[in-house]
Amino acid sequence: QVAAVTAGALAALRHLHQDCHMLHRDLKAANFLLTFDGCLKLADFGVSVQLSNTLSKRSTAIGTPHWMAPEVVAEAQYDQSVDVWALGVTAIEMAETVPPHADVHPMRVIFKISREPPPRLSRPEDWSADFADFVAVSMALA
Secondary structure, three states, rough: OOOHHHHHHHHHHHHHHHHOOOOOOOOOHHEEOOOOOEEEEOOOOOOOEEEOOOOOOOOOOOOOHHHOOOOHHOOOOOOHHHHHHHHHHHHHHHOOOOOOOOOOHHHHHHHHHHHHOOOOOOOOOHHHHHHHHHHHHHHHOO
């Protein structure tokens, strides 16, 4: 189930990034809608941004703290990879039912994201090597 939803999210992000030249900037499971036939739709484009071209970058810290990439937290320049980071966090969220640091106050999470290694599956041995690799690679892209 996690793989099917993640595949749908990857297809949606490819369309959003390559075809529409947009960043979602608030990607998380709460913003995934599933149709009755199992198609994934992205929701809540309230903080999304249109880019002038595929190489454009942004530097605004916006989104939901638990899913923010380090570049967003630091208000450094960032691109579409921050949505891929958020998808990696969302994959963990779907697998473990809560995002990394779910028990930590959002302001403290921002501090952790900027200073600690990327989040990982808490029990990677419970998941396939491919899934654990997907999570790691998505975090390495940002």
